[in-house]
Amino acid sequence: MNASDKALSDTKNLSEQAHARIRRDILNGELFPGDKLQIETISERYGIGIAPVREALNRLSSEGLVVRKSQRGFFVAEISMESLEELVKTRIWLETLALRESIRRGDEEWEEQLVLSYHRLARTHRRMPPEAGRELSEEWELRHKEFHLLLLDRCGSGWLLGFCSTMMDQAVRYRSLSMNVHPSLLRREGAAAEHEALLNAAIERDAEHACRLLADHYTTTLEGLRDVVSGKPG
Secondary structure (H helix, E strand, C coil), X not given: CCHHHHXXXXXXXXXXXXXXXXXXXXXXXXXXCCCECCHHHXXXXXXXXXXXXXXXXXXXXXXXXXXXXXXXXXXXXXXXXHHHHHHHHHHHHHHXXXXXXXXHHCCHHHHHHHHHHHXXXXXXXXXXXXXXXXXXXXXXXXXXXXXXXXXXXXXCCHHHHHHHHHHHHHHHXXXXXXXXXXXXXXXXXXXXXXXXXXXXXXXXXXXXXXXXXXXXXXXXXXXHHHHHHCCCCC
């Protein structure tokens, strides 16, 4: 590898690091909606050069987590109740389509992976211990997304899975921001049982029931976030 290729590779690796770290902080609610993302400040914050940070912000802009405003720079994308309602509605449309196909096409290996994923999620604590310095468990979010994506995994469309994955990330952002304001949302009653019911319906190959459960699961979460996202006292 010549010097030019090495420099390009190094920049790409740093851009990936910047993208992952900024994205994580947006999804976890460390960077707030509307925050201005000064390239120099972000570069200093993460100890990564200006060029990789700019590339990462452009990429996050294409993913809908960052907004680039003409002549004003980059900002963390705003949130609203209307946007959340649209997100949940679209998730239900696409994920029930994917879930129905995944159940139809799934095999024994898929069932085993799904059971294992569910048990990993059930064993993972959502709340971090006090000494961790933060409320939310990143591992729980990873396990949660893994389980929900695995439900859809055998749908037969990489495009559809990609769209669903992106929407799951957007939903994480709303939950994280809301839980930072209202920690009691960490203890939503019934969420664990809803995951177990989804698992059972999928394994029993009851697609209609599984799709109803998934829609109810998202609608219940939406209603739990409504007052916090709308800015009403909870």
